[in-house]
Amino acid sequence: MSKSDDLLPWAPAPGHGDEVLYAVDGPLGRVRLNRPRAINALDRPTIDSLLDRLGAWAADDAIAAVVIDGAGERGLCAGGDVRALRTSIVEGRQDEAVDYWRAEYAVNALVASYPKPYVAWMDGIVMGGGVGVSAHGSLGIVTERTQLAMPETIIGFFPDVAGLWFLSRSPGEIGTHVALTGTPVGGADALALDMADVLVASSSKDAVLAALRQDPTRPASELAQVVGQQHGDCWLEDNRSWIDECYVGDDAAAILERLRAHATPEAQEAAGTIAARSPHSVAVTLEALRRARTMTVEQVLEQDLVLGRAFATHPDFVEGVRAQLVDKDRSPRWMHGSLAEVPREEVLAAFGER
Template identity: 80%
Template sequence: MTQTDDRLRWAPAPGHGDEVLYAVDGPLGRARLHRPRAINALDRASIDSLHQQLSAWAADDAVAAVVLDGAGDRGLCAGGDVRALRTAILEGRPEEAVAYWEAEYAVNALVDSYPKPYVAWMDGIVMGGGVGVSSHGSLGLVTERTQLAMPETGIGFFPDVAGLQLLARSPGETGTHVALTGTPVGGADALVLGMADVLVPSSAKDRVLDALRQDPAQGAGEIAERVGPQEESSWLADHRGWIDECYAGDDPGLVLRRLREHPAPEARAAAETVAARSPHSVGVTLEALRRAASMDVPQVLAQDLVLGRAFARHPDFVEGVRAQLVDKDRQPRWTHASVADVTREEVLEAFGER
């Protein structure tokens, strides 16, 4: 909470629960993801609530801009509620998982095309689905506490919510590194990737809100000048040499070999990370990333839905969620032993092209 938040009238959207709370703060529509014990993970109720209220505010002349944040002090959003999706799939209801993704991607598309300034306070953890409701907006604010990631290859899935549209446009192969490893990056790296717009101190939230109340259309430069930018070095920028060299091309096996053979210890560490991810996920993710380079957000979201249907049927997804989030033994038993064992036909099958 900021100094003024406790004076606002926070309430759910009409007909919805308190998974997301809303308030009108002068000219600002404030949306707060409100599942702090789950680091505000997006369940279906959260997604439906967001779609309804964001759509209503888009047509409300009294709301000049929307500001999104997360309840609690751990972060904006830890991602989608993949444990619930795993349960649905195991119980023979894969269509429920697909319906969830359809609804989630509709919210991502709404954020991308929002007719008013859409500001996301990306403090703390911002992962997976949290990227989808923040990075596609008009202004993303990260802090020294930000830990941003698309960690899906570690649960047998792929970076969805049109995150690949952003990562495909990141400098050099920095987006490829983030997509394949799923490793969290800091606020300065989020700027390099194009997944956020300005780095500010986490203590500056009140000042940011004050600035937006005065001028809801303020951009990154104006915000930075008003609150003072946070200085932080970018790990990705510092390591562009081996990243660009190793991750080039379309062959995940070759990428892994280059990483393993590179003299930079950070490259060899990345190799171990990629090798531990689902080989199927790594192969499909690299292909999807390359295709996303020529797509806009709606096109990537359409691709994501095709892939989601395929991953709902693939055993690596339920196994990856089990190992990472259910049993938490961190010992997934993937379908393939290595990326070299994933055939081109299997990759194309995920895109419905076989």
Template identity: 75%
Template sequence: MSHGDDDLSWEPAPGHGPEVLYAVDGPLGRVRLNRPRAINALDRPSIDSLHQQLAAWAADDRVAAVVLDGAGERGLCAGGDVRALRESVLGGRPEEAVDYWRAEYAVNALVASYPKPYVAWMDGIVMGGGVGVSAHGSLRLVTERTRLAMPEVIIGFFPDVGGLHPLAQAPGETGTHVALTGEPVGGADAVLLGLADVVVPADAQDRVLELLRDRPDAGAAEVAEAAGRPGDGPPWLAAHRSWIDRCYAGDDAAVILQRLSEDPDPAAQEAGRTVATRSPFSVAVTLEALRRAATMTLEEVLAQDLRLGATFATHPDFAEGVRAQLVDKDRTPRWTHGSVADVPRQEVLAAFDG
């Protein structure tokens, strides 16, 4: 969070609560996700507030660019409020979860098609739904503190919010590794994956804002020059491309898992152990969805996400995965299938008919 914001008037969107706050900062429309105790997780009121205010600013000549950040020190956004979605599902109201995703994906599409510069300050934790409101923007800034992930396979879900679109275009099989393990990556890797544009120092937000007030349409190179270079190391994914590209090739999740476990590289074996703990149904469907996303537009991927969401809302692995990870926190989910090899191909294909 920037420290020069004390003199701004931060207010909720008209008719909405304080889950998201907004301020006009010269030519900038400032957006601050404001649930710091939940690492700014996006509940339904947050989604509705964002859609209303972003749409209003898109048509407001006083606002030349939008800048998104998150309240608190921990990060931009930990993702969607999946505990609330689980409650809906367990209460026999899966349509509430699907309605949430429909509203969320509409915001993701709005960000992607925004008619003005949309700048995302992706410091700290940026996961799941947090990627959806940032990585589709026109200028995505990560820092040496960024921990970006699409961790949905951990909770019996799949990487949604249009995230499979950039991951399918990422170099080699790097996007496949990130989607199937759910593991976080740093700022340099986020750039390599196409989810961010440039790494800037975490203490550079005030300098970046100063530049943007003067030049709302400043590009990544100008911002990097104004911000200075952080001490972020080289991308981990680039250093491991040889086994990543070799092991994750193809359309069969069971074969991929076998290759990882048998590869001589210890990092490959570790990835194999990680994927083996994820929901087998999630892993199998995620791989299929990722391969399909390679020939889709973002809008088509978001439509596919909504079909899959309807399937996952009523699949036992989603409620169980959220329970194990976020409710009871015992980290010992009991998945429907014993391994990815046990997931029938027909069950994977049926998921896309949601």
């Protein structure tokens, strides 16, 4: 954490709990996700608080820019509170889960269209819903500690929060690899995916904040000059050749077979990863990714809500969260035994099509 942060008058938004804390730091409106034991996972009170305060600050002339970070040392945000969503679904309250996603996507849309600079300190873990409250802003700052991922296929879900808007536009097929495998990538990879704008040392947070207080509109290129641009290894770019070769096309089963048959060990490892994911999730994710190429952020969020309704009634989401986060046996029993067994009709049905 920044040393200067201890002097700020952090407080919840009026009428909300301390899941999110706020402070005015000169011209900056500071936002701190404040559930460190859960790596700042986004529960419903967090989302409601963000929607309230970000909306108010958008119209407040005293706030020149917004800066969001996460409490604790582990990261900005581990994603949505999917354990709570699973509970709602298991207890027959699917509408509660859909309402959660609707509110979360409203926050993502607000961040994407924010009328002022919106700066995200993307240090440490930035996954799922954490991407939604950071990457859509005007300036995403990653570090050597960043672990960014859209890991939803691991839990029988799909990359939502309009993360597919970025991944569908990433160079070559690197976005497809990230979407289907759910594997975390580093700060330099986040830049390659265009999900962040500048890579700095994690120790430079005080310098970053000082630079933004001086000029809240400071662009990424100038900020990099002021605090020092870092140049980490980019695994995705280093592996572009087999990634671009294997992940082409709209057939998830064919992609998996190309990965399995490829001579590169990394491709075979990716095949094993995808084969362990929910076949339904992987198939729907690929379809959603390809459709997102021609959509706006708002349209991708609309698609996400349609898919969310479908996944709320599909057994793989409940099972995936159970295996990964509830029982933690890491042995999910998916509805389908393989990607080849997922009918095209089932994929289209997730989009409300028959």
